[in-house]
Amino acid sequence: MRLSFQTLDQVPAAVARPAYDLAGLGCGIVHLGLGAFHRAHQAVYSDAAIAAAGGAWGIVGVSMRKPDVAAALSPQDGLYTVEVLDAEPSYRVVGAVRQALTLPLEPDRVLTALAAPATRIVTLTVTEKGYCLDGAGALDLSHPDIVHDLTSPGSPRSAVGVLAAGLARRVAEGAAPLTVISCDNVADNGARLAAAVEAFAARAHPLLAPRLSAAAAFPQTMVDSIVPATDAASRARIERVLGLTDEGSVQREAFGQWVIEDRFAGPRPAWEQVGVELVGDVVPYRRLKLHVLNASHSALAYLGLLRGRTFVRDAIADPELAGFLDGLIAEEVAPALPELAVGDYWSGVRRRFANPAVDHRLDQIAQDGAQKLAQRIFPLMIANQRAGLPVTRMGRVVRAWIDWSATQGPPPRDLDDPTLFPAEIRSNPALRAAILGAAA
Incomplete structure (x- = not known):
């Protein structure tokens, strides 16, 4: 029934x-x-x-x-x-x-x-x-x-x-x-x-x-x-x-x-x-969510899939991947959002990712990468480069997306494609190098 x-x-x-x-x-x-x-x-x-x-x-x-x-x-x-x-x-x-x-x-x-x-x-x-x-x-x-x-x-x-x-x-x-x-x-x-x-x-x-x-x-x-x-x-x-x-x-x-x-x-x-x-103002809440939780979700998805992981909880249990995310948040995200409590928020997100009862598939998160990275990674990457802040780990996330996409079909390797990459990345040698020179 x-x-x-x-x-x-x-x-x-x-x-x-x-x-x-x-x-x-x-x-x-x-x-x-x-x-x-x-x-x-x-x-x-x-x-x-x-x-x-x-x-x-x-x-x-x-x-x-x-x-x-x-x-x-x-x-x-x-x-x-x-x-x-x-x-x-x-x-x-x-x-x-x-x-x-x-x-x-x-x-x-x-x-x-x-x-x-x-x-x-x-x-x-x-x-x-x-x-x-x-x-x-x-x-x-x-x-x-x-x-x-x-x-x-x-x-x-x-x-x-x-x-x-x-x-x-x-x-x-x-x-x-x-x-x-x-x-x-x-x-x-x-x-x-x-x-x-x-x-x-x-x-x-x-x-x-x-x-x-x-x-x-x-x-x-x-x-x-x-x-x-x-x-x-x-x-x-x-x-x-x-x-x-x-x-x-x-x-x-x-x-x-x-x-x-x-x-x-x-x-x-x-x-x-x-x-x-x-x-009165949603922006601080959204910036934390977008550039900490969502960005780290995408990072974990592409890097984790390339390492043979299936679920978020499996990927965050991988010491190398967890260490990469800790570094991404501490070295590249937190300095870009100095007015927000990034460290405390990330601690809560990390615990949520490790929830053993949640089977959240990495390949579900990985879908529609071009649209997601355009919101989660690219704006912060561009802002960091302008401010002289590091972008190496974010570049590695983008490269992991490119390499994972190559396993699904024709890879988006052309950084000159305006449907995939904003003008600031296509025209900036340092950002291009951070992506293409990264090893996922």
């Missing part, structure tokens, strides 16, 4: 369940990118906020490409289990996702959900590449999805195209403004998303562009929790605990953090009551 409204009362008492009226929950949030991270992170916070303070804050989740998640959740009435991996694992059934849609199959339903008067929040987890930005962080008008959306704005493929179409419809119908919350590892994520939507709207929705600032707020954010890809072992554990099959389950570490700039266009869930940090 499968997890659903009908079987929810069979879930053992040790498993936390939604503490609110599921059948009567209205939807006030649309989420773009209904993957594992959202279900393990933002949806959990929203689930807890609904239980704590009420409100019609159910989620309409949208898969941007494939129907797999909707096919898993719809037969379960949107219910799924989160397995929290710690010394003693814990389990909770989340009920906040009330609808699961697939953009290519249901574009009208997605745009209708965005335009609905009840919708007041839109969140996104579409990964760095989902923003269709160029090397300078602006909207890439030559991106195939953007080209498509500019010619067919009523059936968009990209997150930017979807947002612009939904906001244009809201403006035309006189709906209240939205708060649009990017939850991806993109520098200045709120501002860059707003600029991309504005650039798109100027070409496809000219009535929206001059009204965008009144139609939506785009606060900056930072999110953090390690969410390994769901595997058969996790599904089997959950089935044993629930006594039910759950095709939509996710697993995550116990640590979680969500920091949002306190700049909303209207009402929101009571997230602050359940651990979300609403702050």
